[in-house]
Amino acid sequence: MAAQARKFKLFRNLNAKIAALPMIFTTMVVFVGGTIWTVIYSFTDSKLLPRENFVGFAQYTRLWENDSWNASIHNLLFFGSFSMIFTISMGFLLAVLMDQKIRFEDTFRTIMLYPFALSFVVTGLVWQWILNPDMGIQEVVRRMGFENFAFDPLHSPDTVLWGLLIAGLWQGTGFTMCLMLAGLRGIDDDIWKAVRVDGIPKWKTYLFVILPMMRPVFITVLVLAAAGTIKLYDLVVAMTSGGPGNASQVPAMYVYRYMFGGQNLGQGFAASTMMLLSVMVVLIPWAYLEFGGKKNG
Amino acid sequence: MADATTNMTATAARGTKPKRRFSGSNIMLYGTLIFVSIYYLLPLWVMVMTSLKGMPEVRMGNIFAPPLEITFQPWVKAWSEACTGLNCDGLQRGFWNSVQITVPSVIISIIVASVNGYALVNWRFKGSDTFFTILIFGSFIPYQIMLYPIVILLREMGIYGTLGGLVMVHTIFGMPILTLLFRNYFSILPEELFKAARVDGAGFWTIYFKIMLPMSMPIFVVALILQITGIWNDFLFGVVFTKPAIYPMTVQLNNIVNSVQGVKEYNVNMAATVLTGLVPLIVYFVSGKLFVRGIAAGAVKG
Numbered sequence: 001m002a003a004q005a006r007k008f009k010l011f012r013n014l015n016a017k018i019a020a021l022p023m024i025f026t027t028m029v030v031f032v033g034g035t036i037w038t039v040i041y042s043f044t045d046s047k048l049l050p051r052e053n054f055v056g057f058a059q060y061t062r063l064w065e066n067d068s069w070n071a072s073i074h075n076l077l078f079f080g081s082f083s084m085i086f087t088i089s090m091g092f093l094l095a096v097l098m099d100q101k102i103r104f105e106d107t108f109r110t111i112m113l114y115p116f117a118l119s120f121v122v123t124g125l126v127w128q129w130i131l132n133p134d135m136g137i138q139e140v141v142r143r144m145g146f147e148n149f150a151f152d153p154l155h156s157p158d159t160v161l162w163g164l165l166i167a168g169l170w171q172g173t174g175f176t177m178c179l180m181l182a183g184l185r186g187i188d189d190d191i192w193k194a195v196r197v198d199g200i201p202k203w204k205t206y207l208f209v210i211l212p213m214m215r216p217v218f219i220t221v222l223v224l225a226a227a228g229t230i231k232l233y234d235l236v237v238a239m240t241s242g243g244p245g246n247a248s249q250v251p252a253m254y255v256y257r258y259m260f261g262g263q264n265l266g267q268g269f270a271a272s273t274m275m276l277l278s279v280m281v282v283l284i285p286w287a288y289l290e291f292g293g294k295k296n297g
Numbered sequence: 298m299a300d301a302t303t304n305m306t307a308t309a310a311r312g313t314k315p316k317r318r319f320s321g322s323n324i325m326l327y328g329t330l331i332f333v334s335i336y337y338l339l340p341l342w343v344m345v346m347t348s349l350k351g352m353p354e355v356r357m358g359n360i361f362a363p364p365l366e367i368t369f370q371p372w373v374k375a376w377s378e379a380c381t382g383l384n385c386d387g388l389q390r391g392f393w394n395s396v397q398i399t400v401p402s403v404i405i406s407i408i409v410a411s412v413n414g415y416a417l418v419n420w421r422f423k424g425s426d427t428f429f430t431i432l433i434f435g436s437f438i439p440y441q442i443m444l445y446p447i448v449i450l451l452r453e454m455g456i457y458g459t460l461g462g463l464v465m466v467h468t469i470f471g472m473p474i475l476t477l478l479f480r481n482y483f484s485i486l487p488e489e490l491f492k493a494a495r496v497d498g499a500g501f502w503t504i505y506f507k508i509m510l511p512m513s514m515p516i517f518v519v520a521l522i523l524q525i526t527g528i529w530n531d532f533l534f535g536v537v538f539t540k541p542a543i544y545p546m547t548v549q550l551n552n553i554v555n556s557v558q559g560v561k562e563y564n565v566n567m568a569a570t571v572l573t574g575l576v577p578l579i580v581y582f583v584s585g586k587l588f589v590r591g592i593a594a595g596a597v598k599g
Contacts, residue, residue: 015501016420019412020428023476026469027428031435034446041445050445094333100326109589110582111334114341116592117581119530121547122574125554126340129347129567130360140359170340178589230439234532238551252533255441260537265445272441283437 035276042269050265059270069271071246072254076278078161079168079250080229086169087225088218091176096206098177099184109181112174120171124238127167128154154240157247164248168235172228176221183217184210219289226282230275251275348372348568355563375568380559381552382541388569391549395529395576397460398545402467403524407517410472414479415509419491420501429476436473444537451538458540466534471527475520482516483509519591522584526577546573 045055063069094112098105115123130136133152141149153163187210195205233252236242242249251271259268343360348371350364358365377387384390416422417429447466451457456465486509494504535545544552550573554566581588 013420013422016416016422016425019416019420019501020422020425022409022468023413023428023432023472026472027431027435029450030443030447030469031431031438034443035438037446038442050449097326097330102326102330108330108334110585111337113589114578114581115337117526117577117588118574119532119547119577121530121532121551122570123340125550125566125570126344128554129563130340130343132563135355135563136360140361143359170337174337175592227437234547237532238555241555252439252441255444256537259441259445269445272439272444275439276442279437279439283434 038269039273039276042266042273044266044269046265046269048263048265055266059266060274062267063270063274068246068249069251069254072249072251075161075248075250076229076232079164079232080226082161082165083168083172083229084222084225086165087173087176088221090169090173091180091221092211092214094173094177095180095184098181109174109178112177114174115171116175118171120234121238123167123171124235127163127170128239131163131166155244157244160240160244160248164235164239167239168232171235172225176225179221180214180217183214187213219286223282223286227279230279230282251278344567344571344574347564348375348571350564352562352564371562371564371568372572374562375553375565375572379553379565379569381544381549381556384541388546388549388553388572391544391546392572394460394539394543394549395546397543398463398467398535399525399528401460402464402471402528403521405464406468406471406475406524407520409468410475410520411479411510411513411517412505413472413476414481414483415505416501417476417480418483419504429480432473432476436470440470440533448537458538458543460539460543463534463538463543463545466538467528467531470534471524474523478516478520478523479513482513486512515587518584519587522580522588523591525580526588529576 041050042059043054043056044051045053045058098108102108131138131152131154133139133155138149138151141151153159153166191209191213192205195209200209231252232250233256236248236250236253240248242253251274255268255271255275257268258264258271262268339361346363347355347360349367349369350358351366351368351370354365375387376389376392378385379387417425447469448457451462451465454462456462490508490512491504494508499507529545530547531545532547532551535548539545539548550569553569584591
């Protein structure tokens, strides 16, 4: 009787359960299962094929002794912090400009947002061409008479990350601007009326009244910029292939090299597990702020 | 809503005096916006101009200058003669591969996710919300950590390195965003419709096809835009899950341009780059505001 009841329960709503099978498969097998599998095998000495010979934290020790990995972490932090600073400030500034009841708003928005539709590979290759020292910006300026002008960010270890930032920001700031503009438009009109009555200048209002009210939008943009940085891969492959030397190496490239090129799976698993950890460092405080903070009002 | 408020202030004749058209602040404002627009348009301009020049002119000239003599030779060469490794049949191979990857991936991922969203809103079962939460959090996990398990999975299924395998990968990784999109859309549809259909004896699929589908065309268009651009622009999955013969266009483009062999033909490279960017650009310019809605929905997860 009880067994029959349970069977009945399992088959209730059967169509919905069948329809949800792809989702159940994706979450349980790929997301949860795949992640756990990789974390477990990061403690093995798998080379060409995964094998269950556990070696403790040996892969992680090797990972943090590897110059290429350390360089990629450094680059990630550098790129990540500057891309956050610039997307936030430029995105907000552009959104404020767009919010001045201007003419041709749709045209300006279309122009600023179109790079976002492009692939990172396309973006990377175009900027690689524009920054080409023999025929790009540097050469054009030199021919104008400034013969000592030097602008070759992609071929020097000190500046290559700035070259990547120029391209990355070109692609992404339009989108940040759109998110921020939506945030600005969502602010109650009464606030504007109130500050106008008080005679507070516009720039002060933006800085001290509107900015603090946009906190949720800023957090969203920050999380997106951080997640985008950790995923950073195509742009670097297309623009610099990680060079010169290790100067623009990123974790995603390191993982790919060891997992699919270097036949050193264990090392690739350990590196990707570190990537997961870094995402969690960003994600957990955000989830706490977003979902935990609401209870306090 | 914005229109309503501006109308209100207009009729009440409040607010500041209308500005003169050429006031100092206005010149500053439009000047900045035009300057910024030039920065955004410059790469597109350079890309197209370079692709229309002959190689001697590219070497001699200014990359920002329009071509003295327009030639479509680089486009022809990029499309049908450019080499990757030993294959010299141009970018057209990558283009058709991308078409073959994008079309089924877009269709399947949208079907799966829309049915999913529908089940999550109207046919909740025990644990359905838990699966959904994992799905959304899963979208933040770096792909790298799941790559190898998926390779094993596809190999066991016998579809590793095939188009089918890549379609499956795109369906899996498109699922979080799309499911969220559809779930949110279905949840604001009036529940009475669903209940009335249930009373009339309609089942899961009847309600989906006869009621939900016809009412949700706008969100299907948003999903379509999101997926076409996203899948067309993919690079990582293309590299990992396919073989050179079926590489998508982005991967082939990178191999053509960044190959170390031979003399660099920058005009051909730029023609190839424009060709690869063309599909998403057309989708972008045709879809207009829907594109903004699509990516905003895709970006603001959870």
